[in-house]
Amino acid sequence: MLVSGSVLTATSIGLIFVLFKSQQSSVNLSEERRKSEEAQTAIAQENAILAEVGRIANSTLDTEEVYELVASQIHQLLPFDRMVINLVDFENGVYEVAHTSGIVPKSRKEGVKLPLEGSFTAMVAEQRRLLNFTQEDMESKLERAVREANRSIFESGLPVSMGVPLIANDNVICVMIFNSMDPAAFTSGHEGLIYEIGRHF
Secondary structure, eight states: OHHHHHHHHHHHHHHHHHHHHHHHHHHHHHHHHHHHHHHHHHHHHHHHHHHHHHHHHTSSSOHHHHHHHHHHHHTTTOOOSEEEEEEEETTTTEEEEEEEEEOOOTTOOTTOEEEOTTOHHHHHHHHTSOEEEEHHHHHHTSOHHHHHHHHHHHHTTOOEEEEEEEEETTEEEEEEEEEESSTTOOOHHHHHHHHHHHHHO
């Protein structure tokens, strides 16, 4: 009986272990399925918003209304505290603040024209690609002219800038810039998103 009891005990423990592992596997599968569904939902939402941005940008609405609606859509995906669209005029060496949403730094109101030289707008337009610019870059890596051209942005409490060129017929027409008060607001994932925003716009 003692031997039989020992065998029974060992068998019971084995069954319990098997049942536990099976239950654990089910929980893991459920968690993976939940995460997969959440990721698919997020992607679907992002694609829907990007499509809406494209639709609004190509609508017959008033330009200012287009900018406001686009900013509202983008803010659902991107944690920005300021969004600005700057029209680029290479011929005259200036850019014009066509639209701004959120925080408005001193001397950066809509309609203002500023020198392209040394500006973040010029950097994005000339390189024709998405750029990420921080206050640390300004203070440690860039020439004095660049630091001065962008100082008012940082003095407004916006230490991070990400910009993307908007190109038509192979010409940079304007630059869309997003700023944040949080130095860690934008991730590498946001870079791809901003690129897509620029492409749809």
